[in-house]
Structures are given as C-alpha cells and as structure tokens.
Amino acid sequence: MKKEHDGKRKVFLRMVMFVCIAVFVHPLSASADVIFEPENNFYERHSDECSYFDRSCLAGADTYLWDAPNLTTEGGKLQKGDSIYISFVYTDNDGLEWGLAETQDKWILMADLYLEYGSPEFMEEHSDEIYEDEPYLLSDGTVFVSWSYPESGVINSSGASVMDDYEITTFYKDPDGRLWGYTAYMYGTRDVWICLSDMSDTNIPQRVEHELIPAQEADASQIAAVKESGQFSVLFLGVPVIIIAGIAGFLIWWFWIRKKRLKRQRGQRML
Incomplete structure (x- = not known):
C-alpha cells in the first residue's frame, strides 16, 4: 500500500512540475518574439494590410x-528634424505609404x-560582401558591443553579454x-x-557619412494634392459644426431671448 501511495504521489508531483513548466517557462522563452500591436482605431480595422516597420525617422519641413x-x-505638424518612431506602415490604394x-x-x-542610413541600407549596399559561413560561437557570458552596422560609428549597446551559448552565421x-x-x-533587438575581431572596442570610427534617405519616394504633386484634400477635410468637417452652432444660436434667440424681450416690452406698455 505504501509503495502504491508513493507511486501516486510521484505521478502527482510530475504533473505539478509539468504544469509549472508549461505556464512559466514556455511563455518566458517565447515572449521575446512577441510584437505588441498598437491600440489605434484605423490600425485595428486594417491590421492585415499593415507591415511591421519598427524604425525611427526624422521629420521633413512639412x-x-x-x-x-x-x-x-488637424493633428498638427512636426518640427523639421524631430525624431519619431514608426511602428507599422499602411499602403493606400494610390501607393502612398502611411x-x-x-x-x-x-x-x-x-x-x-x-x-x-542603417543596417537595412548597409546590407543592401554590401550584399555581395556579406556571406554565410560556419557558426561562430559566442559562449555564455561573453561581453560585446552592438553596433548599428559595421564602421557606422554608432553604438546601439555597450557592455551587453551573451546569455547561454549563441551562434552567429552571417559575416562581413x-x-x-x-x-x-x-x-x-x-534578445529582443533587431539587426x-x-x-568579432574585437568585441569590446568602442572606438571604431565611422568610415562614410551618409545622407538622409527619404522614407518613400513619391511625386511632389501627388503629396501636395493629398495634403490639400486633408486640409479640405478639416474645413469640410468644421463648416457643418459652425452652421449647426449658428442655427442653434438663432433658435435660442428666436424662442427665448426674443420672447423675453417682447414680454418685457408688453409689461412696460401696460405700465
């Protein structure tokens, strides 16, 4: 009886351990790949038409x-040079990206x-020089500096360290x-x-200074037309509000203020 009881106890403990692993360990290992979707009305209606962008941009003059x-x-304007994070991009029927x-x-x-200029542009420009090879092992605890791209002069993270052994197979x-x-x-960071020649060196200089890149090349007249229509939309939405407010004001005057004045005038005549 005691052996049977011990056997059931072991089975129960195994089940508890399995549940704990399923609940706690699995979500933690998968959470790094989760993309949190924004709470935006338009995005929620068109999420299947939006692509993940995840980059910071600089505002132009207009x-x-x-x-x-x-x-x-009506949301206002940005100042030229303002840095703004874009999470998702939507392409409309005219091919314009938002x-x-x-x-x-x-x-x-x-x-x-x-x-x-960043890693995507660097990889496109140097696609013939970037190659795949045998894995390069970064052992657990290895400290390294993460760069925007080779010889960019821009450090994304200094003093980062490897958690568990990590293999790299793409080289330049x-x-x-x-x-x-x-x-x-x-570890939650892209690109x-x-x-690898010196993983702790923080003084690798920038080789080439690159100009800013338009986030989308588009016809200037097309953009101007879209902006004019947007401003017209503000006017179109604002005019009815003004008209309704005017009508409401007139009705208040006609049925309340005007009648009040007439009553006052009649009272004065009676006196």
Missing part, C-alpha cells in the same frame, strides 16, 4: 500628423519622413580586415552587428 490615412490633418506614430497615436505620410569583413558578425534578432 510633416503633418493625420488622424488616419487620408483623413484630416506610418503609424504610435506615441502620438497619429499617422504620417512616409514621403514626409527621412531615414538615417570591412576594408581594415575586421570581421563582423550579424544576427537579425538577439545586431558585433565586431
């Missing part, structure tokens, strides 16, 4: 904040924004002979470049 793509510009400025809960024409060798490793996603 950058409006829109309530939704092609819907009014970025969701999640912090402001507004939409922006991507043609009004500029991108700083710069003109000075330094070997760089790339991973698309590492990670590590100088």
Whole structure:
C-alpha cells in the first residue's frame, strides 16, 4: 500500500512540475518574439494590410500628423528634424505609404519622413560582401558591443553579454580586415552587428557619412494634392459644426431671448 501511495504521489508531483513548466517557462522563452500591436482605431480595422516597420525617422519641413490615412490633418505638424518612431506602415490604394506614430497615436505620410542610413541600407549596399559561413560561437557570458552596422560609428549597446551559448552565421569583413558578425534578432533587438575581431572596442570610427534617405519616394504633386484634400477635410468637417452652432444660436434667440424681450416690452406698455 505504501509503495502504491508513493507511486501516486510521484505521478502527482510530475504533473505539478509539468504544469509549472508549461505556464512559466514556455511563455518566458517565447515572449521575446512577441510584437505588441498598437491600440489605434484605423490600425485595428486594417491590421492585415499593415507591415511591421519598427524604425525611427526624422521629420521633413512639412510633416503633418493625420488622424488616419487620408483623413484630416488637424493633428498638427512636426518640427523639421524631430525624431519619431514608426511602428507599422499602411499602403493606400494610390501607393502612398502611411506610418503609424504610435506615441502620438497619429499617422504620417512616409514621403514626409527621412531615414538615417542603417543596417537595412548597409546590407543592401554590401550584399555581395556579406556571406554565410560556419557558426561562430559566442559562449555564455561573453561581453560585446552592438553596433548599428559595421564602421557606422554608432553604438546601439555597450557592455551587453551573451546569455547561454549563441551562434552567429552571417559575416562581413570591412576594408581594415575586421570581421563582423550579424544576427537579425538577439534578445529582443533587431539587426545586431558585433565586431568579432574585437568585441569590446568602442572606438571604431565611422568610415562614410551618409545622407538622409527619404522614407518613400513619391511625386511632389501627388503629396501636395493629398495634403490639400486633408486640409479640405478639416474645413469640410468644421463648416457643418459652425452652421449647426449658428442655427442653434438663432433658435435660442428666436424662442427665448426674443420672447423675453417682447414680454418685457408688453409689461412696460401696460405700465
């Protein structure tokens, strides 16, 4: 009887351990890959038509904040050079791209924004020099510096460390002979470049200074027409409000103020 009781107890403990692992361990291991979707009315209706962007942009000289793509510009304007984070991009029927400025809960024409040269542009420019090879092992606890891209002069993270062994299989060798490793996603960060020749060096200078890149190339007349229609939408929405307010004011005057005056005049005549 005692052995049977011990056996049941072991089975029960195993079940408890399995539940704990399923509830606690699995979500933690998967949480790094979760993309949190924004709470925006337009996005919620068109999420299947939006693509994940996840980059910061710089505002141009005439950058409006829109309530939704092609819907009014009453949200105001950004100052030239303002940095703004775009989480998702929507493309309308005319091919114009609209970025969701999640912090402001507004939409922006991507043609009004500029991108700083980064890893995507570097990888496109140097696609012939970037190669796959045997895995390079970063052992648990290895400290490294993460860069925007090779010889960018821009450090994304200094003093980061490897959790468990990590393998890199994408490489690039710069003109000075330094070997760089790339991973698309590492511990919640996208586009990670590590100088494998010296992982702790924080003084690798910028080789080339790049100009800002338009977030979308678009015809200037098309953009101007969209902005005019947006401003017209504000006027179109505002005029009915003014008319309704005017009518309401007239009715108040006619049925209340006017009658009150007439009663007062009649009272004075009777006196």
